[in-house]
Amino acid sequence: MAEFSDNAKESSSSKVAPFLANYGFLPRMSFDWSPPDEPPTSKPAKEQQQDAARFAQDMDKIWSEVARNLRASQESQAKAANKNRKDVEYQVGDMVYLSTKNIKTHRPPKKEAKTSKNGSRGPAT
Numbered sequence: 001m002a003e004f005s006d007n008a009k010e011s012s013s014s015k016v017a018p019f020l021a022n023y024g025f026l027p028r029m030s031f032d033w034s035p036p037d038e039p040p041t042s043k044p045a046k047e048q049q050q051d052a053a054r055f056a057q058d059m060d061k062i063w064s065e066v067a068r069n070l071r072a073s074q075e076s077q078a079k080a081a082n083k084n085r086k087d088v089e090y091q092v093g094d095m096v097y098l099s100t101k102n103i104k105t106h107r108p109p110k111k112e113a114k115t116s117k118n119g120s121r122g123p124a125t
Contacts, residue, residue: 014066
């Protein structure tokens, strides 16, 4: 039930329900189990081709709208994220902080380097 609700609800960024974007229609919300009046395969081939072409055009319109709305959402989020950022140019000799999180060294990890084998701090003797 929660998945159904999420798929039928309009997304805030795309302004379209995910089910509509994927299938071209919203899911049925009624419990009318009566079969359709005419199965889709009983139509003449020419009419099926026209229906398929119409469906493809409708899906193209939906996807174009979703793409336009997502671009607008991305621009809005980028504007909000960049509001407090400043362009900084560094010069040779400037003092900066450097994170060593992703730098590989041959030194022991910080946790192991804090105490030596005899329990004292500093180099092992």
